Amino acid sequence: MPDSTLILSAPTGTLTAGALxxxxxxxxxxxxxxxxxxxxFQLPDARIKPALALLDNAPVDWLVTPEPPKQKALFLADxxxxxxxxxxxxxxxxxxxxxxxxxxxxxxxxxxxxxxxxALAARVQxxxxxxxSVLQDCFNERVRISSGAExxxxxxxxxxxxxxxxxxxxxxxxxxxxxxxxxxxxRANQLEERGGHLTGKxxxxxxxxxxxxxxxxxxxxxxxxxxxxxMAVGDGANDIxxxxxxxxxxxxxxxxxxxxxxxxxxxxxxLTALLHFxxxxx
Numbered sequence: 001m002p003d004s005t006l007i008l009s010a011p012t013g014t015l016t017a018g019a020l021x022x023x024x025x026x027x028x029x030x031x032x033x034x035x036x037x038x039x040x041f042q043l044p045d046a047r048i049k050p051a052l053a054l055l056d057n058a059p060v061d062w063l064v065t066p067e068p069p070k071q072k073a074l075f076l077a078d079x080x081x082x083x084x085x086x087x088x089x090x091x092x093x094x095x096x097x098x099x100x101x102x103x104x105x106x107x108x109x110x111x112x113x114x115x116x117x118x119a120l121a122a123r124v125q126x127x128x129x130x131x132x133s134v135l136q137d138c139f140n141e142r143v144r145i146s147s148g149a150e151x152x153x154x155x156x157x158x159x160x161x162x163x164x165x166x167x168x169x170x171x172x173x174x175x176x177x178x179x180x181x182x183x184x185x186x187r188a189n190q191l192e193e194r195g196g197h198l199t200g201k202x203x204x205x206x207x208x209x210x211x212x213x214x215x216x217x218x219x220x221x222x223x224x225x226x227x228x229x230x231m232a233v234g235d236g237a238n239d240i241x242x243x244x245x246x247x248x249x250x251x252x253x254x255x256x257x258x259x260x261x262x263x264x265x266x267x268x269x270x271l272t273a274l275l276h277f278x279x280x281x282x
Contacts, residue, residue, distance in 0.1 A: 003043060003044060004042075004043060004044075004064055004066055005042060005064070005065045005066075005067070006025075006040070006042075006043055006048060006064050007041075007062065007064075007277055008039050008041070008055075008061070008276075009033075009034075009037065009062070009266070009269040009273035009277070010058075010060040010268055010269050013036050013037065014036065014037060014059060014060060014268075015036045015037055015038070015039055016036055019058075023051060023058060024047070024051060024054060026041065031279075033279070033281045034281065034282045037269070038273070038276040038281075040069070052064070060268060060269075061264065061265060061267060061268050061269050061273050068279065069279035070228065070229075071156075071159055071278050071279070072156070072229055072230060072231040072278055073160065073161055073162065074162050074164070074216075074223060074225055074230045074231070075153070075162070075230075075231050076164045076166050076212065076215065076216055076230070076231075076233075076246070077153075077163070077164070077166070077183075077232070077234070078166065078167060078168075078233065078234030078239050079167040079169050079173065079177055080167060080168075080169045081253065082234055082239075082252050082253075083145070083146055083149045083165065083177060083181060083271075084144060084146060084173075084177060085145075085146055086144065087106050087169075088142075088143070088169050088170060088173045089102060089123055089124070089169065089170070090103040091138050092127055092130065092134065092135070092138055095130060095134045095137070096127055096129075098126045101126065102126055105119050106119075109236070109237070110235065110236035110238075110255050111237060111255045112236075112240075116168060116237075117206055117208060120189070120208075124200055124201060125200040125201075126200070127198050128199060129197055132193050132196050132198065135170075135191075139173060139176060143173065143176075145177075145180065146252075146271055147271065148271035148272035149271045150181050151271075151272055151282065152271045152272055152275055153182045154181070154182040155275055156275070157182045157184070162219060162223060163184050164184065164185050164186065164215055165177060165178045165183040165186040165187070166186070166207070166242070167186070167187065167188040167207065168189065168207055168208055168209075168236075170188055170189050170191050171190045171191075172191065173188070187207050187212075189206060190202065190203045208238055209239070209240065209241050209242075210241070212232075212241060213241040215242075216230065216242045216245050226247070227246070228247040228248075229247060230245075230248070231246055231247065231248040231274070231277075231278070232245070232246035232248075232250070233249075233251075233252050233271075233274060234250075234254070235251065235255065236254070237255060239254075240257065240261045243258065244261050248263055248264070248277065248278075249261065249264075250262055250264050250265070250266060250273075250277065251265040251266070252266045252271070264277060
């Protein structure tokens with residue numbers, strides 16, 4: 001029977017021989033991508049469905065592909081709650097004393113329950129009058145890089161992959177995160193400033209779901225790539241268009257709509273799973 005490739009990625013030490021046996025998988029995979037935490041199996045198609053049923057109850061992330069995995073030539077990533085652990089707009093709102101109000105809108109927007117542009121405008125309006133210096137304070141005090149993000153991006157870039165950070169957040173943060181992680185470029189929204197304070201507005205053009213998709217299409221054409229050469233990752237509803245347009249779309253700690261749109265989800269392991277799902281060892 002034809003074989004499929006099953007890739008597993010899990011927290012360190014999870015994929016022991018006993019754990020693999022419990023999942024009805026060979027104790028020794030076709031390839032270890034990271035000993036006892038990431039492995040590649042070649043399995044007959046008939047064995048894939050039973051294995052996935054068992055994986056539903058295991059702390060393991062997985063990807064099934066009909067073809068062996070390939071390293072990607074273009075990578076696009078969301079920033080907030082993906083490459084970094086926080087939503088920057090929520091943390092800025094905390095400095096303004098309106099975090100609960102803003103965070104509730106952010107959550108609804110990321111679940112796809114609100115129009116992104118309207119939700120962005122409403123939240124940014126609440127930041128009116130905040131000193132510009134708070135942006136750096138927020139970056140220094142609140143921003144934390146997601147586990148595995150730096151290794152994943154720098155490894156892909158060193159392998160010749162063009163990496164783009166595309167966000168519905170703010171350029172103040174994307175520029176710094178892109179530099180720190182090794183992205184080649186970034187796109188986001190620019191907060192309007194006047195007299196050392198935020199005006200409560202975003203300068204056009206707005207960066208949203210359509211922007212992320214447009215960047216993917218532009219870079220695909222510029223680099224003369226096939227869809228199979230592209231990977232995208234994100235957590236919210238505004239990431240869905242680029243996730244669906246990529247050859248390999250990944251949902252990271254994602255909202256249900258986003259997870260349903262993706263080929264694979266990272267819920268248990270860290271972002272080095274992005275490498276494992278390309279067959280890259282760590």
